[in-house]
Amino acid sequence: MTIPTSSGPFTHASTSVQKTMFMVLLALLPATAFNMYLFGWPAIFLFAVTIGSCVIIEAGCLMLAGRPVKVTLADNSAVLTGWLLAASLPPWAPWWIGLLGAIFAIAMAKHAFGGIGQNVFNPAMVGRTVLLISFPVVMTAWVAPHPLFSVGAPGFADAIAITFGGHMPDAMSSASALGHIKTELSRGIPATQSITQVPDMMDMALGYRAGSMGETSILLILAGGLFLMAKRIISWHIPVTVIGSLFLIAEIFHTADPVHFTSGTFHLLSGATFLGAFFIATDYVTSPVSKKGQLIFGVGCGLLIWLIRNFAGYPEGVAFAILLMNALTPIIDRYTRPRVFGRDRKGEPLALSKEKP
Amino acid sequence: MKLYPVRGGIHPEYRKEQTSEKAIVLMPMPAALYIPLQQHIGAPAEVLVKEGDLVKKGQMIARSQGVISSPQHAPTSGRIAAITEVAAPHPSGLPQTTIIIEPDGKDEWAVLPEPIADPFAADPHLIHERVAQSGIVGMGGAAFPSAVKLNLGTQKKLDTLLLNGAECEPYLTCDDRVMREYADEVIDGARIMAHALGTPRVVIGIELNKPEAITIMSKAASAFAGVEVIGVPVQYPMGSERHLVQAITGLETPARKLTADLGIVVHNVATARAVHHSVRFGRPLVSRVVTVSGRAIREPNNILTPIGTRITDLIEFCGGFATRPESIVNGGPMMGQPLASLEAPVVKGTSGILALTTEEINDQPTSSCIRCGSCVTICPCGLSPVEMAAFIRKDNLEGAAKLGVRDCFSCGSCSYVCPSHIPLVHYFNYAKGMLSDLERELRKNDRVKTLVEVRTIRIEKAAEAKKAALAAKKTAAAPAATPTVDEEKTNA
Known part of the structure; x- marks a missing residue:
């Protein structure tokens, strides 16, 4: 028997980083699988390229840093980053978009900061944002749904041409709902009129619409999010505040000025609102650790999404909003530490009183 | 009764079923007992005997030194074999002065102090004195001399004695068993302590995962006014004094203050039973109930163990190891201390000895x-x-x-x-x-x-x-x- 060198406890929950990440992947699966079906072979190819690149780049970075490669890769975090990055890409984008995105996400946003747990910004969102700014045309080339094996959907060979040959068929492109309304508004056409040209709310909720590779099915994303909450991987604080604050501010402005502002429901159902609220804003590493901090973070994200969608140059603002709030996370953490037992907020011992708090 | 929320906490796997239905059994007297001079917080006791002396059960063999200290008594009759350095039940395994007794097998009591005839009419000082002389320390694990805590009534205005029967640590069931098997003794001890403290109210807090203990204790308490049993949520660390006080009274003990500053003194249930023995029968603290558990133990059990029994003897009594244990823990798995040596003895604060397997500890890189x-x-x-x-x-x-x-x-x-x-x-x-x-x-x-x-x-x-x-x-x-x-x- 050796002399024990460690303090207790001598029992541990059966949690691990690997299990946590795996649960998130599992929760993403239905929504993503639906989108793979909806956008067909090109989406499946791009998805594979993006995740594959992320894993390979992660391995390379780990080797350069002299860290254990196998063990660290097994934590699934690179797969998750790749998955979320792919989920935020236009489904028929060429292969090099996935590869470049992976380089920015894994090498620049994650490993340059010190690897898992050390990054300030959400890697997938950094990847997406850099791509969007650098390649605005490719990154906004949306396609209407072309379900696998349906008439007019690209076959295996066509898909190879789309993903690896850069042959984006013009006829198949389609605007996203957010993009359409923004363009029309800039031409002086009121939102009340242009909203009739986007898919109806039911199609939007079910996900039968143009959009990024993993964002369109609100219902499946919601199901995944609720699964994560039930498994206590995430708590309600961030998703509810992101969605709630976005809905509220959109609804207030919509009521006051429906010509320029679309409804709260429309904001929730379009773009990456749900994917962002449940799967990206809730990223452990880049969001606050305290529940109070998470509430502030969520409200900040919700308001920024609305501001960017309405007043900035881009029709979609989820990625920007989350990155901006990521930057605020350290300061939010600093000011939202819980009150220590027996002390006031300043850290002084409580006054001795027999009053119940 | 309305309870108050307590921040945070966890719900670990309790694994109490290994011993919760095991009635307390008596440990046969081992070949030697090892009584360390320091089994409590405070100054070590001062030796009163020398090698070769014959002692009787309950005889004081080391007296307390200073205000915060506690005496030691012979747990059985026998001969002082040696006074020497033995590994302490401490993670360091460092030796400390220990009196080794060779039992004579007669287990003969010494002449004990007279029982206090009517403790509720007695001067509180008499009870303090008796508890101090009986070597009673907090048996929940902290082992703070109980008499010092019973004396708080002379310095502060107290209103409640809170008896801690939460037993929130996984595995441990010794308090549960004591409450189920000796409810009357625990409640009598608690009432004596309340009298000594001058508190009109006694509250016994028990976690809701011990329904039998709650039922039995409630029944025993129903005979007395001012004694109530409260089931508290199963939420580790409910047994922490400050958190238990908060759950039951809603009062938050300020940092660097004591619960006594709020008028509440907390004692463990086993301590109350020891007080009962000392006041009613003059018996000092010479044994305690220890939970021996963990999957590496062949027959986990709750054992009434003479103080000074070597842990190795205790484990042998439980059938030895079923598999190789990864760690031996003194106390519960959450706040217990790793043991460096099985040669160390059971002391007054030993609530449990756990032999845990790698799977139970589940310590990943x-x-x-x-x-x-x-x-x-x-x-x-x-x-x-x-x-x-x-x-x-x-x-x-x-x-x-x-x-x-x-x-x-x-x-x-x-x-x-x-x-x-x-x-x-x-x-x-x-x-x-x-x-x-x-x-x-x-x-x-x-x-x-x-x-x-x-x-x-x-x-x-x-x-x-x-x-x-x-x-x-x-x-x-x-x-x-x-x-x-x-x-x-x-x-x-």
């Missing part, structure tokens, strides 16, 4: 923190373990202290939930140790500085006195001479 925030959410003290650990890793102890690392009582909840298996408690224990070392060093420096200053002043004074004396002598020698201008200057 540490990976990077992913800032999941679980530790912040569950910390019952409202601390931010993730941030404190980051500071301590960089040896920024000052930063960790500012975040309140000294308010951490090492309940282990953060380490338990951490998905990256970071040994957070280990960091905090390290920081607390280093910080108290630094403080001691500072105090020492301050003291040295003060001493130097005092010395300088003393030397100056002496020099002045000498000068004055010299001047006086001079004046005496020339009383007629008027001081010259020069002299005046020098005097000024």
Whole structure:
């Protein structure tokens, strides 16, 4: 028997980083699988390229840093980053978009900061944002749904041409709902009129619409999010505040000025609102650790999404909003530490009183 | 009864079923008993016997020294075989002075102090005195001399004695069994303690995962006014004194204060039973119930063990090891201490001996923190373990202290939930140790500085006195001479 060198406890929950990440992947699966079906072979190819690149780049970075490669890769975090990055890409984008995105996400946003747990910004969102700014045309080339094996959907060979040959068929492109309304508004056409040209709310909720590779099915994303909450991987604080604050501010402005502002429901159902609220804003590493901090973070994200969608140059603002709030996370953490037992907020011992708090 | 919410906490796997239905059994007298002089917080006891002496069961063999201390008694009759250094039941395994008794097998009682006929009419001081002389210490694990705590009524206005039957540590069932099998003795002890403290009210807090104990204790308590049993939520660390007080009264004990400052004194249920024995029968604390459990133990059990029984003997009584244990823990798995040696004896604060397998401990290699925030959410003290650990890793102890690392009582909840298996408690224990070392060093420096200053002043004074004396002598020698201008200057 050796002399024990460690303090207790001598029992541990059966949690691990690997299990946590795996649960998130599992929760993403239905929504993503639906989108793979909806956008067909090109989406499946791009998805594979993006995740594959992320894993390979992660391995390379780990080797350069002299860290254990196998063990660290097994934590699934690179797969998750790749998955979320792919989920935020236009489904028929060429292969090099996935590869470049992976380089920015894994090498620049994650490993340059010190690897898992050390990054300030959400890697997938950094990847997406850099791509969007650098390649605005490719990154906004949306396609209407072309379900696998349906008439007019690209076959295996066509898909190879789309993903690896850069042959984006013009006829198949389609605007996203957010993009359409923004363009029309800039031409002086009121939102009340242009909203009739986007898919109806039911199609939007079910996900039968143009959009990024993993964002369109609100219902499946919601199901995944609720699964994560039930498994206590995430708590309600961030998703509810992101969605709630976005809905509220959109609804207030919509009521006051429906010509320029679309409804709260429309904001929730379009773009990456749900994917962002449940799967990206809730990223452990880049969001606050305290529940109070998470509430502030969520409200900040919700308001920024609305501001960017309405007043900035881009029709979609989820990625920007989350990155901006990521930057605020350290300061939010600093000011939202819980009150220590027996002390006031300043850290002084409580006054001795027999009053119940 | 309305309960109040308590922050954070966890729901570990309790694994109490290994022993919760095992009635208390008596440990056969081992070949030798090892009675360390220090089994309590405070000064070690002073030896009263010498090698070769014959002692009777319950005879005092070491007396308390100073205000915070406790005597030791012979747990059985026999011969003092040696007074020597033996490994202590402490993670360091360092030796401490221990009286070794060879039992004679007769288990003959010494002449005990007379029972206190009507303790409720007795002067509280008489009860304090009796409890102190009986060597009773907190049996929940902290082992603070109980008489000192019973004396708080003379200094503070108290209204409630809170009896802690939460037993929130996984595995441990000794308090559960004591409550189920000796409810009347526990309640009688509690009422005596309440009388000694001057508190009109006795509340017994028991976690709801012990329904039999709650039923039996409630029935036993129903005979007395002012004694109530309250089921408290199953939420580790409910058995922490401050958290139990908060759950039951809603009062939050200020930092650096005691629950007694709020009028509440907390004692463990087994301690109450020991008080019953000492007041009603004059019997000192010579044995206790110990839970021996863990999957590496062949037959886990609750055992009434003479103080001083070696842990190895206790484990042998439980059929030895079923498999190789990964760790032997003294106490519960959350806050217990690892044991360096099985040769160490059971002491008054030993609530459990656990032989745990690798699977039970489930200690995975540490990976990077992913800032999941679980530790912040569950910390019952409202601390931010993730941030404190980051500071301590960089040896920024000052930063960790500012975040309140000294308010951490090492309940282990953060380490338990951490998905990256970071040994957070280990960091905090390290920081607390280093910080108290630094403080001691500072105090020492301050003291040295003060001493130097005092010395300088003393030397100056002496020099002045000498000068004055010299001047006086001079004046005496020339009383007629008027001081010259020069002299005046020098005097000024």
